[in-house]
Amino acid sequence: MKDFFYAIQDLFVNVLFSPLDALRELELENWWAANGLNWIFMIICFIAFVYWMGQLKKYNDNNEEDKSISSHSYL
Numbered sequence: 001m002k003d004f005f006y007a008i009q010d011l012f013v014n015v016l017f018s019p020l021d022a023l024r025e026l027e028l029e030n031w032w033a034a035n036g037l038n039w040i041f042m043i044i045c046f047i048a049f050v051y052w053m054g055q056l057k058k059y060n061d062n063n064e065e066d067k068s069i070s071s072h073s074y075l
Contacts, residue, residue, distance in 0.1 A: 046064035059065070 023034060023037070026037075
């Protein structure tokens with residue numbers, strides 16, 4: 001049973017966390033490259049947000065949603 005938990009530890013420490021270790025080492029070597037990667041992620045999130053808002057506007061312009069004040073029977 002002990003080997004099972006050591007296998008889980010080995011999986012996380014040596015395999016799944018290795019990209020984070022590489023990013024930590026990159027930050028010590030080149031601060032601009034490490035922060036450039038963060039900016040890339042922020043740009044991707046911004047593009048996804050703009051796309052999402054565009055889709056919401058498209059559905060809002062179709063007037064398909066019931067916007068009456070008492071949308072539920074108990075109101």
